[in-house]
Amino acid sequence: MAENEKSTNFVQQAIDEDLKNGKYTEGIHTRFPPEPNGYLHIGHAKSICLNFGLALNNNGLCNLRFDDTNPTKEDVEYVDSIQEDIHWLGFDWQDRKFYASDYFEKLYDYAVELIKRGLAYVDDSTAEEIRQNRGTLTEAGKESPFRNRSVEENLDLFTRMKAGEFADGARVLRAKIDMASPNINMRDPVIYRIAHAHHHRTGDAWCIYPMYDFAHPLSDAIEGITHSVCTLEFEDHRPFYDWLLESLGFDVNTRPRQIEFARLDLTNTVTSKRKLLQLVKEGHVSGWDDPRMSTLSGLRRRGFTPAAIRNFCNEIGVAKANSLVDISMLEHCVREDLNETADRVMAVLNPLKVVLTNVPEGKVEYLVAENHPKHGGNRYIPFSREIYIERDDFMECAPKKFFRLKPDCEVRLKHAYIIKCEEVIKDAEGNVIELHCTIDPTSKSGGATANRKIKGTIHWVEANSAIKAEVRLYDYLLKTDENGNLPDDFIAALNPDSLVVVKNALIEPSVKFAAPGTRYQFLRLGYFVIDYDTTFDNLVFNRIVTLKDTWAKIKCKD
C-alpha cells in the first residue's frame, strides 16, 4: 500500500462511523501523548504514524502532548529528544505542542468540581491500607473509613493538600465510584497524590500531581480531542475515562472517545522503555542512539530512513490482536527505500590482494561507473595493476555453484575487465595471501567487445587510491526463539556478534568528501551510512542492512 493511501483500519472505521452519525462536526482531532521519561522507539513510531496519519487522512489535526504528570520520572532531556524524533519521522504538530502540566490549574478545578458533586473524597489511608482495601480480582474491595466525609471537609483537606500542609503519601484524592466493581479501576481510583517533587516545567509550584487516569481524559477534552487512541492495556480504564467526562458534564457528542489498539512488538529487538533503559544503564550498548537500539535515534544513526519506517508502520496494519512482527518486515522496508535512493559504490571489507600481471606498472586507467542502475549519474573510478577483492569471492576448491573467482577461471570485475586467475600465492602456513591474474583487455565494460558472458561479477577496489575506513557491522541485538519471543532474561539473549568492527576496510576514493549521514549501497554487500563518529582521518561507516543473499542460502543447504 502506498504511503499516502488511506488505510482502512478499525480506528478509521470508528471515525467514519462517528462522522456518519453526526458526531464531531468540528472535525477530527487526535494527539500523540508521550511521557517524557525515555526515548521514543519503533513502537512509538507506530502510534505516531497512526495518530498523525489519522489526522492527515481525515483532514484533521494531531497535537503533541507531553504526559508529564509524574515529576519524579520525567526530564527535559526526553522532551527534547521526543520532539526531534517526531520531526525526523516526518510529522509536525505546528503550534500545538502541549503539556499535561499546562492544565494543572484547570485539572485542579475539575477535581474541586468533582468533590462538590460528591464524586471525590480525600482519603487519609496509607498506601498499604488502600491496597489492602482494594480487594482482589475476585473479591470486592472495602470502602475507606474516610469515604463519606462532607463536601466541606473534602474541600478543606484538598485545599490544604495543595497548600503543602501534608507530607508525601499522607493523603490522596479519590474518585467515589464503587468499591465492589468487578473492574478494579472503578474501585475509587486515586486521582491526586501528594509529591513534594520538582517538576521540569512547573518547578515547585505544585506539590500535588494528578494521576494519569484523571489527567488524560481531561487533557483530551480540554484540547478538543475527538479520538483518543491508546494501547490495549488501557481498555480497562475506558469506563473511568467515560465516567469522568460524564460526571463533569461533557457532552457525549463532542467529548473525546478512547479507542485502543495493539502495540507493536518486533522480533530480535526490545520494544520496552524499561528494557531499553536497562541496556543503556548497564552499558550493553553505547547509548540511546546505539545503532542496535530500536529507539528512533538509534535507527536514525543506524541509517534507517524516515520513509522506510513510515512505510513499515503502514504495512503492519493496526488491529487489536497482540502480534509479534518479524524483523524481516522492517528490513524489507529499508531495502525497498534504499534500493531506490542510495548511490552505489564499491568497498572491500576483507581484502585479498590481486596483481594483474598483464597491466603495466604505474598505469592508472579511469573507468566509468554508474551511481545507480536506474537513476543514472556516473563517476570515474581508478583501475591499475594492483587491486583488492573480497576474500569470500575467491575459493581455491570451489563447489560448482560458486561462480566467483577460482583457479584458472574467469570472473568479471564490476565496471572493469574480465580477469582470469593464473596463480595463487600462499604464505608458509598455506594461507592464500595474493592472487596473480590477467585481464582480458577486450572485455572492458562498456566497450564494443565487452559482451562475453561470464557468470560471476565481483566488486573490487584499486590498491593505491582506496580509502581506509572503519566499518561497523551491526546485527540483531537479540537472539530469539523460533517464534521470535524473548526469554525472560533478555540480557542473556544478547547477540554477542551484534557489532563486529572492521578496522581496515577499503573503499573507493569517490566517497572521500561525503558527509556523515550519507547512505550508500556497497555493491553486493549491503547498505551503509557514514557515521557521525567520522573524523578527517577516520572514516566510519555503519551497516544499515545487508542485501538479500541467495548465495548464503545455497551455502547453508550444502
Add this chain to the structure above:
RNA sequence: AGGGGUAUCGCCAAGUUGGUAAGGCACCAGAUUCUGAAUCUGGCAUUCGUUGGUUCGAGUCCAGCUACCCCUGCCA
C-alpha cells in the same frame, strides 16, 4: 477465580446487510541480470481456535468449549 480483550497461511493482515478466503513479509520454482541485489513470472489457507446449531448457503449469525493477552502502582 472476577472483569476486560483477542483467536483467519511460518509472520503481519483484509474480510462490515451470511453467497462460497485480498494484500504484504518470509519461503519455493523459473526468467532475467556486468550487484548470486533489484526486476519479472508462477507457487504458497477446500479453509478461518474448537464443538455443535440455524440456513439452500456461515470466517461472517446462535450456543458451548479451549488457548493466549491485560487488570489488585499514591506509574503511564
